[in-house]
Each structure stands twice: as structure tokens, then as C-alpha cells.
Amino acid sequence: NENANGIGAQTDYKIIGIEPGAGIMAQAKNSLTDYGLDDWKIVEGSSAAMVAELKKAIDNQKPIIVTGWSPHWMFQAFDLKYLDDPNNTFGGAEHINTIVRKGLEQDAPGAYTIFDQFSWNISDMEAVMVEVHKGMDPAEAAEKWVAANPDKVAEWTNGAQSGNGEPIKLVYVAWDTELASTNVIGTVLRQNGYDVTLSQVEVGPMFAGVANGSADAMVAAWLPSTHLEYYNTYKKDIVDLGPNLQGTKNGLVVPKYVEIDSIDDLK
Ligand code: PBE
CATH class of the missing domain: 3.40.190.100 (Glycine betaine-binding periplasmic protein; domain 2)
Structure with a gap:
């Protein structure tokens, strides 16, 4: 050899x-x-x-x-x-997509609008990841980023009606990238009147949960290649809101x- x-x-x-x-x-x-x-x-x-x-x-x-x-x-x-x-x-080069359950648009239109408008870039995500890597709690790092970036957050919440405490369950895998994104979007939804829970799962159950409606959303679908098999398995039963971040590898x-x-x- x-x-x-x-x-x-x-x-x-x-x-x-x-x-x-x-x-x-x-x-x-x-x-x-x-x-x-x-x-x-x-x-x-x-x-x-x-x-x-x-x-x-x-x-x-x-x-x-x-x-x-x-x-x-x-x-x-x-x-x-x-x-x-x-x-x-x-x-x-890939992107990360936001995927929500069928029916979320009717049940929680404001949350749906925020998910649909959620979009940031690599340096935004890295700013959160750096804090978490230095030891900050992910929820706290997300709140800090949200407080420091009101213009970006305003674009995501633009035109979204506020929630009345409706529950929103986000599923994610414990990758640093997804800890950052899921906590940030969770913080924004909470600030807009939703009762947000974050639930850490494996990749398969993340897709399955959104497809069967036991979860409301995920912001963690790496496409078109990384999660292609999961995407193809569940695509009929999910709503793909497109990329929230470009340029992963x-x-x-x-x-x-x-x-x-x-x-x-x-x-
Ligand atoms: N990753 C990070 C994931 C997606 C996010 C590249 C480790 C994966 O391989 O499924």
C-alpha cells in the first residue's frame, strides 16, 4: 500500500x-x-x-x-x-434550510412568517458559536446576538403577527451550528409571543418529528447533499421554507x- x-x-x-x-x-x-x-x-x-x-x-x-x-x-x-x-x-457548497410542519401556517401564522423570513450569514452564526465555545450558555449567547442585531431581527419579524402564547416546538441536533441557529430563532419567537421549547434529537427523528407533526419546525436541513436521504424520505410530509444560511461545506x-x-x- x-x-x-x-x-x-x-x-x-x-x-x-x-x-x-x-x-x-x-x-x-x-x-x-x-x-x-x-x-x-x-x-x-x-x-x-x-x-x-x-x-x-x-x-x-x-x-x-x-x-x-x-x-x-x-x-x-x-x-x-x-x-x-x-x-x-x-x-x-451547500445551504441550510428551514423546514416546518404542515398546518403551521394556519395554526401559528406569525411564527410561520418568522420562520419563512429567517435568514442570516456565516459570520452571524459564528458570532454565536464563538461565545458558546468560550463557555456561554447557548440560550444566553443567542439572546446576546439578538439584542446586538435588531435590524436583522426586524427583517425576520416584519409583518408577522404576535403570538398569544401558542406552543412552538423546535427540534435540533447537538451540532454547534444548530445550537446557535435554533437558540437564536427560538429567542426571536419567544420575544414575539410564542411559548418555545427546544428539543434535542438525532437527525432521523428531527426530520420525522416535523413530518409527523410532533414537532413544529427545524432550522437544520443541510442541502442539497448532506441530508438528501432524509429529505427525500420526508419531503411529501413537510413544508420546506428554503435556505436560512448559505455557504456551508x-x-x-x-x-x-x-x-x-x-x-x-x-x-
Ligand atoms: N454536520 C453538521 C451535519 C449537519 C450539520 C455536517 C455534521 C451532518 O453531517 O448531518
């Missing part, structure tokens, strides 16, 4: 993955087929364990390959690079000192 710089032997042919249900795990498994990486495995774990392994490898200047995505604070904390993905297995990530540049180099 002669892959570039012996990277396979040095990493035991392991790519450090995250939660098994994550879309990036399906993409990573597809990359093994697409690039002919027969010797390699994707190791299941969690997002937190992946970052811990990455930090340990960097502390020891050892080679490591992980599943990674942007935005994520790890790109600020460590010197990292994406491996080129010439086959586009990881889908290139998934891939295989290594520390910059690892001397390969492309997924092809793992062969």
Missing part, C-alpha cells in the same frame, strides 16, 4: 467520523467507494470525540484525517485544510502539516 507519504499506515487506515446518523457519515462512506479506498474505514463516534482526537493528534504532531464541516470553530482553533474532493462526493479535513492535498492521495 503505497499511498502518499504512507498516510494509511500512519493512521491505521482510519478516518475519524462523528455520529452514525449524520449526513457527512454517509458522504464519507460514499467517498471510500468513489475514490477506491478499499483499505480505509470511517470510525463512528461523536462530534465531540472527533474534535478531541484531532486535538490530541495535533498536540503530538501526528497525522489524522477527520470528517469536518464549516462553519466550525475548529478552523479558528487549529491550522487545518480540506482535502480536495474532485469527485464532489461531499457536495461542494463538508469534507475530509487534516492538519496543514499532513502532506497530502486530495482525497485521491489516500489511494
Whole structure:
């Protein structure tokens, strides 16, 4: 096995993955087929364990390959690079969509309007994520961002009638990106008269909950590639309100000192 710089032997042919249900795990498994990486495995774990392994490898200047995505604070904390993905297995630039249950528009029109108008950018999201990473409670970080960005929030609430304490149940997965977005939109809905609950679930149940009406909304659908299978499974039973954030990305990530540049180099 002669892959570039012996990277396979040095990493035991392991790519450090995250939660098994994550879309990036399906993409990573597809990359093994697409690039002919027969010797390699994707190791299941969690997002937190992946970052811990990455930090340990960097502390020891050892080679490591992980599943990674942007935005994520790890790109600020460590010197990292994406491996080129010439086959586009990881889908290139993506967006995150807001998805609500059928009937929400009739039951809570003001909340529906706010969901429909919710849109921000990567640096907004990162501002919240940085605070949470530094240890602030996500709800508090969201309130701080909302207080500091009245113009943006006014665009989301423009024309939305206030709620009368109607319950709104948001479902999300415990990724840093979704902790930020879900807490921010939850704060805005609360300030507009809704009784908001946030419920942390796995990816499949997140889509299923909005589809079967046990949840009202999610702001966490990475599309068109990452969550494509979930999206296709549930698309008849959900209302897709389109992107709330543009420019996310998934891939295989290594520390910059690892001397390969492309997924092809793992062969
Ligand atoms: N992620 C972050 C998710 C979506 C958000 C890339 C880890 C996933 O792979 O499903």
C-alpha cells in the first residue's frame, strides 16, 4: 500500500467520523467507494470525540484525517485544510434550510412568517458559536446576538403577527451550528409571543418529528447533499421554507502539516 507519504499506515487506515446518523457519515462512506479506498474505514463516534482526537493528534504532531464541516470553530482553533474532493462526493457548497410542519401556517401564522423570513450569514452564526465555545450558555449567547442585531431581527419579524402564547416546538441536533441557529430563532419567537421549547434529537427523528407533526419546525436541513436521504424520505410530509444560511461545506479535513492535498492521495 503505497499511498502518499504512507498516510494509511500512519493512521491505521482510519478516518475519524462523528455520529452514525449524520449526513457527512454517509458522504464519507460514499467517498471510500468513489475514490477506491478499499483499505480505509470511517470510525463512528461523536462530534465531540472527533474534535478531541484531532486535538490530541495535533498536540503530538501526528497525522489524522477527520470528517469536518464549516462553519466550525475548529478552523479558528487549529491550522487545518480540506482535502480536495474532485469527485464532489461531499457536495461542494451547500445551504441550510428551514423546514416546518404542515398546518403551521394556519395554526401559528406569525411564527410561520418568522420562520419563512429567517435568514442570516456565516459570520452571524459564528458570532454565536464563538461565545458558546468560550463557555456561554447557548440560550444566553443567542439572546446576546439578538439584542446586538435588531435590524436583522426586524427583517425576520416584519409583518408577522404576535403570538398569544401558542406552543412552538423546535427540534435540533447537538451540532454547534444548530445550537446557535435554533437558540437564536427560538429567542426571536419567544420575544414575539410564542411559548418555545427546544428539543434535542438525532437527525432521523428531527426530520420525522416535523413530518409527523410532533414537532413544529427545524432550522437544520443541510442541502442539497448532506441530508438528501432524509429529505427525500420526508419531503411529501413537510413544508420546506428554503435556505436560512448559505455557504456551508463538508469534507475530509487534516492538519496543514499532513502532506497530502486530495482525497485521491489516500489511494
Ligand atoms: N454536520 C453538521 C451535519 C449537519 C450539520 C455536517 C455534521 C451532518 O453531517 O448531518
